[in-house]
Amino acid sequence: MRISELAAAADVAVPTIKYYLREGLLPEGVRTAATQAEYCPRHVERLRVIRALIAAGVSVAEIRKVVTALDAPPAGAYDLLGVAHAAVTPAAPEGADTGSAEALYERLGGRPGTCEPGLLGGLAVALATLERAGFTVPSAVMDEYIVAARRIAEAEIAGIPGDSLEDAVRYVVLGTVLTEPLLLALRRAAQQIVSSERFAGDP
Numbered sequence: 001m002r003i004s005e006l007a008a009a010a011d012v013a014v015p016t017i018k019y020y021l022r023e024g025l026l027p028e029g030v031r032t033a034a035t036q037a038e039y040c041p042r043h044v045e046r047l048r049v050i051r052a053l054i055a056a057g058v059s060v061a062e063i064r065k066v067v068t069a070l071d072a073p074p075a076g077a078y079d080l081l082g083v084a085h086a087a088v089t090p091a092a093p094e095g096a097d098t099g100s101a102e103a104l105y106e107r108l109g110g111r112p113g114t115c116e117p118g119l120l121g122g123l124a125v126a127l128a129t130l131e132r133a134g135f136t137v138p139s140a141v142m143d144e145y146i147v148a149a150r151r152i153a154e155a156e157i158a159g160i161p162g163d164s165l166e167d168a169v170r171y172v173v174l175g176t177v178l179t180e181p182l183l184l185a186l187r188r189a190a191q192q193i194v195s196s197e198r199f200a201g202d203p
Helices: 003-010 014-022 041-055 060-071 077-088 099-107 117-132 139-158 165-178 180-199
Strands: 030-033 036-038
Touching: 003 014, 003 041, 014 041, 041 060, 041 165, 060 077, 060 165, 077 117, 077 165, 099 117, 165 180
Parallel strands: none
Antiparallel strands: 030 036
């Protein structure tokens, strides 16, 4: 298909596709002339991935890392997770105190000193934000956060496809990046349900 047909199939404007091509987010098509190229269903799929990542708030620079991992995946799922985490974890400021973050990581079952710097920084930023607001997560609630996070991670890692490297890459990278908004939405929906069950009939 030509670029106009690709644009129609993916519901993405031609100038936007050309921008993605220039930025290296979308692989080049097969040249048929100096100013023409042919594209295939793989390009449609990649455009949908790019649009989903942008909608999730991932920057162009981080999307480039994600699509690089899709095209040339690291050797194992652990390294793939590192790529996915890097795409959605905000950078921690230099010199951030990570002591509390390290302790929280260990409560999840992590070994001391083994947390990826980006993840540790992300935990540190989240904890610091709570502290600045003067909000303390109740101990019992934090315990539930830890149990729930561990159970979610175990289910997700167990679900990594084992029969296809390409499917595994997509599952790990896109599943990690794109399901975070779903998790947040599910949490809010559950809060509404539990609140209505607990406080139904209260004035």
